[in-house]
Amino acid sequence: MSQPLHVSLTRRYRFAASHRLHNPQLDQAENLRLYGKCANPYGHGHNYTLQVTVTGPVNPETGMIANLGELDPFVEQNVLEAFDYKYLNEDVREFESTIPTTENVCREIYRRLRPFPSAKIEKVRIEETSNNSFEYSDEG
Amino acid sequence: MIRITRKIEFAAAHFYHNPNFSAEENRRVFGKCNNPHGHGHNYVLEVTVAGEPDPATGMLLDLKELKGILNREVAERMDHRHLNYEVPELAGQIPTCENIAAVIWRLLESKITKGKLDRVRLYESPDLFVDCTAETNGRRAGERV
């Protein structure tokens, strides 16, 4: 009767950052057509919420998939310190060569969190505003 | 397939302590959750049932029935209780969100007879939740709990 369970834990974080969507290969008129007001030259910002989902066996000694005492500082050091109150285009090295769309921000955050030693990072989800959200996982 | 989700809330106390650990280790691993006097949360539980609607009624299940099951199995056991002392199903386990959600899954899975239990999502706070789903082929294993 009892089937094996898949258990995951999701933790929500927040960061505030600005970005500008602009492809340097294209002229400004093309950029405006493609990205609309997101291409405005000085950038704009969002209160992003970030959901990090981890999965793996529940440790019987602690009852936990991952200890928040480890996950929180890992996310803080690898993502929030680099992204919170920053201009993503210039303050985060990876976005010198990629456009900081929320799709790319999701992938970059996933890449940074992937080495988390205590559990598998299953999914990264970002709400850019309360009206749109983006998810990334490497399950193809 | 149709998925129906019903939400209930319950308020409960707990603390984390492993008798196999020294006092120092308990404080290090569990931090402020180790306070032996306990603390509490307003848990929010979302239970999802999946299946095909009955052509005669147009319903997958009667939400009144589901509400009754959640009240009997979960709220009556856990609401305004101390999870370390008053819930026999959690005896010997640390009452983390992971373990509580898995216990709720086990309590519900045989009681849901119309459709199948699809997901148990338990929020300890708006910033922390656990999902339990059935392990399926092709999904990478979270271990059996």
Ligand SMILES: [Zn+2]
């Ligand atoms: Zn707690």
